[in-house]
Amino acid sequence: MKLANQSSGVEDSPLTPFLKRLTVYTSGGPFLDGYILTIIGMALLQLEPVLQLDAFWTGMIGAAALIGLLVGGAIFGYVTDLTGRQFMYQIDLVVIIIFSILQMFISTPWELVALRFLIGIAVGADYPIATALLTEFSPRKYRGAMMGLLASAWYAGAVVAGIAGYLLLNTSPDAWRWMLGSAAIPALILAAGRWGTPESPRWLVGKGRTAEALTVIKQVYGSHASLADLDEIPSEKTKISRLLEPEYFKKTMFVSLFWTFQVAPCFAIYTFAPQILAAFHLGSGNDWIIGYAIINIFFLTGTIASMSLVNHFGRRPLIIWSFIFMTLAMLVLGIVPGAPAWLIFLGFAVYAFFSRPAKYP
Template structure:
């Protein structure tokens, strides 16, 4: 009697070399985002006196990339659902290379704001493109970890920017030009690694291109794979207004709001770390960069831990407990700005570590909670929502530090993280172990 061998389908596939490579190169967008948003804070140390920047232009330069992210995510998420993931997966990085190099030759604050906006536009486009592509190829057992890697890449980019900025600051008064242009180097590496990536078979199947979809899944998962493994259901037209339907609207609000309340204080801290750490009297001259780099390591450690915790601990408890500790840490920083340096450092370290899991869930939740026909659109919309808050927070932070002081600024950040906690307690679902179809069918008030 011949023994029947069960071959795993798409959702239960092992972690193949193709999937590992895809996880690495889709992480490029978040890596560049972290690098670009962090390196500008260091460049501003030289740019402020050279361009004679006041609070308005400093805030505009800090917020410009975030505004670009808002527009890029909202527009190109929908375009990606209409036209596919593959083409834009490479083109957006070419834009980052060009605009990064052009930053080296700016002579006015307005020129820099414009180029920072264009860079943000390209990074914002990459978020829905790359994350949808990764989610649609990922088996359910590894999806949380693979999507969590995107958040780790953001902080890895920030750490890389900290190291690059510290080294480049030693090169002289024009170091800011090399800092701003340096983002072109990782972008160039990523473009070469992304070349040849196939189109998402889920997107192809959702558009009725079943022959092409079958060819891709056999190429990626093996000759035994079939279209039934995708479990995509009937062909469905991409309609942006579907996000306004009650069930999807609540999901959009949930992800958009918790993401906003997480990144608004976080991005502001990243962009203006020199001013914030100086307000806490941590370091002098360029010494603050060392403390900043150590705090970045806590951010990175938290996201790396989330790769394991999202499956072990579950999505809902992980995000609730993380926001709880973030709120507590920010509250301590707000009520004790004159505390000893070790306590201030511990407050930042706790906040940084527990920012990791929500950062991973920024990518996991929107890609799991929406169907293929509107997945990239949803990611783009929630990215845009979060960047509205982040841009406002980043623009307002210099004014807040100058007029309200460090204590009140930190307490306002505490309020934002607490509101994120409230949103998660009310709406955060558990999607661990579900297929994409099962997760996207969840109704948030019926958990």
């Protein structure tokens, strides 16, 4: 990745070409997440009869990547603190490319479950790796917008997956192989774009490698930048066990539970979108893609709105009120028997719109 050759300091740096490219390629992780977790929904339309999947295997295939995400995110945040951001930033994409291609050659349900789980680990690993790298490079005044783009990228990936799946679905009985293998294409593009990204100067300083950190800072921000421009970097290590102490436990549970309750139904909707929309009679045959696309617009609109609403209302009130509206929407979908199509669609739309403010904080 080509580095910028301008700027006066770190926190007050302009949005240089390097920082723009870093934001785009870092957003590739959430993009792949949205793509991989959505394309399986289209592939399952063909996989169910081909592999003779029952409810158990269909659920396992749909959930495998999400379970892998939880494992990858939990483990590799710690690993990247030990080994650095640069190496892990590229190797996780290589893993996604390899396992995505291997999916094309599976012949049994358990093989696909295993590969989806491993892909999920790699995608989950990219969240703490890429987020840390972007946060540690981004100037203060652009940090919120740069992080907000990560939230939007997930839905961009989901939309692209929906389009790809729709176009491939009726091309051949083996189209599912190409759907699953297609994730290797954006992963390969991202891996090429990430090549040459320098190590985080904050991580280097934390490891005592100040000379290397200074070199990176001057390359990225300009010859006038120095280590003094960096935010204060803690000199003492913090143990994970501190999260269980009274001071942090309540806050940790608040964030973790809300995140879990937001993610689980959202990913279920995306993974099994064709089946869910068909069950609600929102489109016959392949026409469900129209309802799916419109609902995606509400997800994306909520993402954009949340980036401004969070500063106006505050994080805690925004997340609580968003969950109130999401709950009401799910109640409409779950307990209103024989609801008219417009009410069902409204339930999906309200849930989609408020799902992003619930997650963004």
